[in-house]
Amino acid sequence: MSVLEENPDSPLKKRPPRWSDIWLKKTKPLKHVVFAMQLQSLASKDPKSQTLIPHFANIDRTLLLSDELLLKILSKLPLSQRNPNSLVCKRWLNLQGRLVRSLKILDWNFLVSGRSITRFPNLAHVDLLNGCLFSPRNSGILLTHRMVSMQMRYGNCSNWELLEENLLPVEVVDGGLQALANGWPNLRRLVVINASELGLLTLAEECLTLQELELHKCNDNVLRGIAACENLQILKLVGNVDGLYCSLVSDVGLTILAQGCKRLVKLELSGCEGSFDGIKAIGQCCLMLEELTICDHRMEDGWLAALSYCENLKTLRLLSCKRIDLDPGPDEYLGFCPSLERLHLQKCQLRSKKSVRALFRVCEAVREVVVLDCWGLDNDMFSFASVCRRVKFLSLEGCSLLTTEGLEATILSWLDLETLVVVSCKNIKENDISPALATLFCNLKELRWRPDAKSLLSSSLMGTGMGKKGGKFFKRT
Structure with a gap:
């Protein structure tokens, strides 16, 4: 018992x-x-x-x-x-x-220690740009660039030397990408600087759903790792940045990219070199490409003719380009983009007649033209746009050399024009508006007219019925 x-x-x-x-x-x-x-x-x-x-x-x-x-x-x-x-x-x-889906990491230890993964387990968008920079704390000097912002110990060195001194080594960045890939396999968007081919390959193997990538200080070797991201749809490559860092992206890297990332829908090339061959490879391999942005390019002459290989391209943006294409070649080799709908030019130098003529020739099928703060666009340059017969939307802002006569000579040939926006174009005078141009204004669906601060057209048109066709009323700005 x-x-x-x-x-x-x-x-x-x-x-x-x-x-x-x-x-x-x-x-x-x-x-x-x-x-x-x-x-x-x-x-x-x-x-x-x-x-x-x-x-x-x-x-x-x-x-x-x-x-x-x-x-x-x-x-x-x-x-x-x-x-x-x-x-x-x-x-x-x-x-x-x-619940947090997007995070900008400023402290690299927060990533590699695993605390970020425990604290935010369901992240889809991660920005590592400022986290890859070692900034001393309690510093009274702040360096701010259009892409990065960082603190510095002293101010007697160039921006390039300062960035190289405070940028995390490639091995450290790759280690962070390894931790990131292990913690967030469902990552969809990433921004990083100074990564290597090995780090991006690890990312491509673990994060199969990665769709958007922004790479700073990129070069041809790094693009071998990007080519493994088969589901990538949006890509931004930053090669050379004046005053900050220098990195080379050439036709070799663009060809590797084109052969690997065939599902690209949007591509932005900033500070990249290349030529006809690189753009042609992208057009032939990336059949889904719909939007191409080229910023501050260093491309060789003749690259414009390769745009005709981008058969499904719908939007072309040129930003801060000091030149377009000084020697585009004969017209019979230029071709044109049959599906192009939008052409946006911002802060570009349009001083070469040969370049501007070739650009509008390639983009003759566009329906929307936006020119913002571009230098050199006078009457002769704008006259080349008359080849674009299908334009429905035109926006001109900060075009100080263009006159009313030059504007009228071009847009009167656009029979499909529906919307006109003219802002801060000081040489376009209301006193020079002809009866033909006034008739065109009456037939527009939308008119926003403010060429200078003294413009009275917006108030004088009230009650006249001008700009009311199609049920859309005149808008004051």
């Missing part, structure tokens, strides 16, 4: 389990419900329930909700309330971290 059987009053005798214990064993939310019901029962029976009610009021009612249900509730709140909500308690802090 056991010891427990000899002494039935022993405190060591095990009590048979009750049904309520088994039922509530693994049901944490139900325990809170039963507890609340017991408190309510006691409060109704006990004449001294006034002492129980305050304690019951202090109970966290959200403990009765599961994490999944509380996440659905928190996700419906405005973004402006996320930070205050995370201060309620540790549970809400963790739940708010699960």
Whole structure:
């Protein structure tokens, strides 16, 4: 006979389990419900329930909700309330971290230590640009560039030397990419600088859903790693940046990129070198490419003719280009982009007649033309745009050399023009508006006219019916 059987009053005798214990064993939310019901029962029976009610009021009612249900509730709140909500308690802090999808990392240790993965387990967009720079704390000097912002110890060196001194080594950046790939395999967008081919290959193998990538200080060797990202759709390559760093992207890298990333939809080349061959490879291999942006290019003459190989290209943007194409070649070799709909020129130098003529020739199928703060666009340069017969939307801003006569000579030949925007073009005078141009204004669906600060056309046209065709009224700016 056991010891427990000899002494039935022993405190060591095990009590048979009750049904309520088994039922509530693994049901944490139900325990809170039963507890609340017991408190309510006691409060109704006990004449001294006034002492129980305050304690019951202090109970966290959200403990009765599961994490999944509380996440659905928190996700419906405005973004402006996320930070205050995370201060309620540790549970809400963790739940708010699960709702965050985009993060800009400023401290590299926060990434490699794993704290970022624990704190934000469901990230889809990560920006490592400023995190890859080692900035001394408590420094009174701040260097701000259009791409990066960092603190510095002293100011007696060039920006290029400062960036090279404070940029994390390639091996360290690759290690961070390894930790990032292991922690967020569902990553969709990444911004990084000074990565190598090995680091990007690791990223491509682990993050199969990566769709958008922005690479700074990129070169031809790095593009071998990008070519492994088969599902990449949006790509921005930054090669050479004046005053900050110098890196080479040539036809070799563009060809490697074209053969690997065949699903590209948007491509931006900033500070990249290349020529006809590189752009042609992209046009022939990336059949889904719809948007091409070229910023501050260093391409060789003759590259414009390769745009005709981009058969599905719909948008072409040229930003901050000091030149377009000084020697585009004969017209029979230029061709044109049959699907092109939008041509945007911003802060470009349009001083070469041969370049501007070839550009509009290649883009003769466009329906939307936007020219913003471009130097050198006078009447002769703008006259080359008359070859674009399908234009429906024209926006001119900051074109100080263009006159009313030059504007009229071109847009009167555009029979499909519906929208005209003229802003800050000081040589376009209202006194020079001819009857033919005034008739064109009456037939437009939308007209925004503010060539200078003294323009009175917007107020004088009120009540005349001008600019009301198609049900869209004249808009004052």
